[in-house]
Amino acid sequence: MPPKNTQPKYRQIADYLREGILNGTYPAGQPLPSEESLAKQFGVTRPTVRQGLTELRASGLVEAIMGRGTFARSPHGRPSHTRPRGVRRTTDGRYAEADGLRWTDAEPPVATRTDAPLALADLLRIPPGEPMFTYDALQTADQGHLRQLHRTYVPFSVLLDTMYEEEAPPPAPDLYNALAELGHELHFTEYIRTRMPLPDQAQALRLSDGVPLLHVLRVTLTETDNPLALEEFHLPGDELELSFRL
Structure with a gap:
C-alpha cells in the first residue's frame, strides 16, 4: 500500500502540475486543466486549486491570461x-x-x-x-x-x-x-x-x-x-x- 500523501491539497495540485510541465505532459504555451476539472480530480474547492496555481505562478511555471485560462511555461525553452x-x-x-x-x-x-x-x-x-x-x-x-x-x-x-x-x-x-x-x-x-x-x-x-x-x-x-x-x-x-x- 503506497504511503498516504500528507501534504496540503493545494501543494499536491502544484506538484502534480509542476511534474507535468517539466516532463512535457503540458507543453509550454498549452492550457492547463481547468480549475473545475482539477477541483473534481483532487476533491477540493476551486479556491484550493487557485492556491496551487498561485504557487506555480510565483515560480514562473504558469501564466494566467484573463478570459483564456492558465498556460504552461517551460523553464527549458529558448527565449523569443x-x-x-x-x-x-x-x-x-x-x-x-x-x-x-x-x-x-x-x-x-x-x-x-x-x-x-x-x-x-x-x-x-x-x-x-x-x-x-x-x-x-x-x-x-x-x-x-x-x-x-x-x-x-x-x-x-x-x-x-x-x-x-x-x-x-x-x-x-x-x-x-x-x-x-x-x-x-x-x-x-x-x-x-x-x-x-x-x-x-x-x-x-x-x-x-x-x-x-x-x-x-x-x-x-x-x-x-x-x-x-x-x-x-x-x-x-x-x-x-x-x-x-x-
Whole structure:
C-alpha cells in the first residue's frame, strides 16, 4: 500500500502540475486543466486549486491570461528575443548600442539631481552622497513589444571644468559621444544579476507574476579605468536572453 500523501491539497495540485510541465505532459504555451476539472480530480474547492496555481505562478511555471485560462511555461525553452549587449562604434566614429534597436522614450527624459547611494558610489569610486545628474526613461522598441527601464547617472565631479559643469550632459547613449568629445577614449563594463521586480517595475514592464528582472549595471570608463558614468537597465527576465561577444 503506497504511503498516504500528507501534504496540503493545494501543494499536491502544484506538484502534480509542476511534474507535468517539466516532463512535457503540458507543453509550454498549452492550457492547463481547468480549475473545475482539477477541483473534481483532487476533491477540493476551486479556491484550493487557485492556491496551487498561485504557487506555480510565483515560480514562473504558469501564466494566467484573463478570459483564456492558465498556460504552461517551460523553464527549458529558448527565449523569443536575443539581445546583443555592449556598445559599438559606428562608421562615423560615434557610439551606439550593440543591439541595433531604435529605442523610443515614453516621455522626454529630464535631468534631476540625486545623491549617490553607497552601492553606486562604490562602482563610480566617488564618496557616498556626491550629487549626480540622473535621467529616468521607460523605453520601447519593436512597436512596443520590447520594453526596458533605463537610468543614467553622471557624477558632478566628472563634469568639473567642462562645458557641462552648469548644464546637464545628455543621457546615454548620446552621453558617450559627449564624453568622447571631452577627450575621453571610452570602454565599458557590465554587471548582471536577476531579482524580482518592485510593483511599479512589474507594471511598467508588463511582467506576469513570478517573472524576474534582468538587472544590468553598465559603467563607462576612461582608457585608464576611471569611471565616468553609470547606467541601470531593468529588462524582462522571461522571454529575453542576453548575448555577449567575447
